[in-house]
Amino acid sequence: MESAYFDPYDFISDDSSNESVSEVQDEDYDMASSAGSDGTQSQGSGSSASSGDAMSISDVASSFQEKKNRVFSPRPRASTMSSYSYHSSEQFRTPSPSNQSLTASMRETLYREEYGRELNTFSDVYRLPADEEEIDRLEKQHNMLVDIFGAKYPPPMGVALRQGHYEPTKKVLDLGCGSGAWVKDVCRDFPYCEAIGVDLVPIDDSDPDFPPNLRMEIDDLNKGIEHFYDSFDVVHSRLIAFGIRDYRRLIEHMTRAVRPNGVIEVQEYDFRTYTRDNKLIPANTTDPLGTYPWWATFLAHVREGVAKSGGDIRAATDLESWVRSHEALTDVVYRDVYLPVVPGNCRRYQEDVYTRMKDDVMAFLRSLKPLLMGSGVSEQRYEYLVHHCVRELHESETPQYVRMQCVYATRRPDVLLEPLPPVE
Numbered sequence: 472m473e474s475a476y477f478d479p480y481d482f483i484s485d486d487s488s489n490e491s492v493s494e495v496q497d498e499d500y501d502m503a504s505s506a507g508s509d510g511t512q513s514q515g516s517g518s519s520a521s522s523g524d525a526m527s528i529s530d531v532a533s534s535f536q537e538k539k540n541r542v543f544s545p546r547p548r549a550s551t552m553s554s555y556s557y558h559s560s561e562q563f564r565t566p567s568p569s570n571q572s573l574t575a576s577m578r579e580t581l582y583r584e585e586y587g588r589e590l591n592t593f594s595d596v597y598r599l600p601a602d603e604e605e606i607d608r609l610e611k612q613h614n615m616l617v618d619i620f621g622a623k624y625p626p627p628m629g630v631a632l633r634q635g636h637y638e639p640t641k642k643v644l645d646l647g648c649g650s651g652a653w654v655k656d657v658c659r660d661f662p663y664c665e666a667i668g669v670d671l672v673p674i675d676d677s678d679p680d681f682p683p684n685l686r687m688e689i690d691d692l693n694k695g696i697e698h699f700y701d702s703f704d705v706v707h708s709r710l711i712a713f714g715i716r717d718y719r720r721l722i723e724h725m726t727r728a729v730r731p732n733g734v735i736e737v738q739e740y741d742f743r744t745y746t747r748d749n750k751l752i753p754a755n756t757t758d759p760l761g762t763y764p765w766w767a768t769f770l771a772h773v774r775e776g777v778a779k780s781g782g783d784i785r786a787a788t789d790l791e792s793w794v795r796s797h798e799a800l801t802d803v804v805y806r807d808v809y810l811p812v813v814p815g816n817c818r819r820y821q822e823d824v825y826t827r828m829k830d831d832v833m834a835f836l837r838s839l840k841p842l843l844m845g846s847g848v849s850e851q852r853y854e855y856l857v858h859h860c861v862r863e864l865h866e867s868e869t870p871q872y873v874r875m876q877c878v879y880a881t882r883r884p885d886v887l888l889e890p891l892p893p894v895e
């Protein structure tokens with residue numbers, strides 16, 4: 472099966488003298504734009520390779536604009552959290568939501584302040600903020616990723632969520648849903664499905680556009696999701712490895728949570744940087760001389776911080792082999808998507824996608840303060856790293872890419888799985 476993912480290399484050119492880019496061909500995979508009113512999709516025939524035709528910067532900009540306009544879910548509004556559905560304790564993790572106002576005392580229970588940012592109180596492993604600034608970053612990042620991928624969903628998801636007359640209601644589970652940007656899109660694009668988002672903190676459900684077919688469960692995924700077994704047609708997780716102790720175990724849970732012929736999709740970064748030709752850029756945290764690029768060094772600190780707090784920093788690297796080797800998963804599609812965190816030419820910022828990428832990574836630098844300082848990095852060193860990373864964004868002539876490792880697969884109906892043994 473061919474990959475649905477759009478490779479940003481198709482439009483990124485290093486040749487700054489003519490600033491040409493090659494053509495974007497991903498029409499078949501913009502599931503949202505081809506969704507019928509009942510939320511079902513007409514499937515594309517496969518990913519077209521780039522034709523190599525030159526395209527000017529303004530062509531690319533308008534191509535992105537066009538794509539943005541085709542994404543029909545409403546744009547997110549500013550987050551003002553006021554109420555939520557709450558399932559807090561380990562004993563009460565399974566469905567039956569109750570809507571309550573988020574009182575000051577509940578806020579105190581759910582959030583704590585560290586280094587000027589609000590973090591969740593539920594997990595010591597996940598140490599990125601959960602405040603409005605971070606929610607705003609996640610919303611924008613989601614929209615940027617949709618535009619870069621040229622698709623919101625992998626093709627088999629449309630099939631898995633196609634609702635037949637005599638079938639049980641189709642269900643979607645989003646693990647570590649964050650702002651809820653992805654799962655809210657799902658609820659709008661597939662209005663006949665029901666979706667559950669799980670996270671350490673609630674999604675803002677005060678928005679009048681909050682989908683009626685979405686509910687939220689507050690829980691720590693490290694405690695297991697056995698109550699979800701065999702219940703969903705799609706199980707999704709994206710960029711949650713920082714908070715997961717054992718990602719392979721989570722994949723095992725996901726495989727048991729999905730119904731026969733359902734789809735799992737997982738997307739993670741390995742938090743390293745790469746050259747234009749996909750070579751790993753080395754870095755370590757102890758180099759005092761700035762031998763390595765600053766972004767690579769910053770991410771080395773991030774990996775160290777995540778490892779110290781118990782997160783599974785190797786997850787992205789092993790994703791493909793875990794999924795491919797799983798006896799109950801089939802039709803595995805894997806794709807690396809390289810995203811230009813450092814453009815290597817600041818004139819790129821005339822292009823919408825690079826500006827959005829820069830905004831995302833600048834906000835990401837700020838979000839990492841509690842993790843880095845909590846892991847022993849001094850404030851002086853943190854500020855020094857940020858300063859140099861920002862300079863690199865604007866001045867470096869050498870691009871750096873991060874690799875998003877993306878995989879989706881279908882649950883085989885003919886393989887039965889035993890429940891996982893409890894963690895010792």
Ligand SMILES: C[S@@+](CC[C@H](N)C(=O)[O-])C[C@H]1O[C@@H](n2cnc3c(N)ncnc32)[C@H](O)[C@@H]1O
Nearest residue numbers: 597647648649670671691692693709710711714
């Ligand atoms: C970087 S955000 C990504 C959010 C969303 N998946 C997206 O792609 O926009 C990571 C999210 O995973 C959640 N998360 C991390 N570890 C978790 C855990 N152990 N249990 C539940 N949620 C977790 C965090 O609270 C955060 O909202």
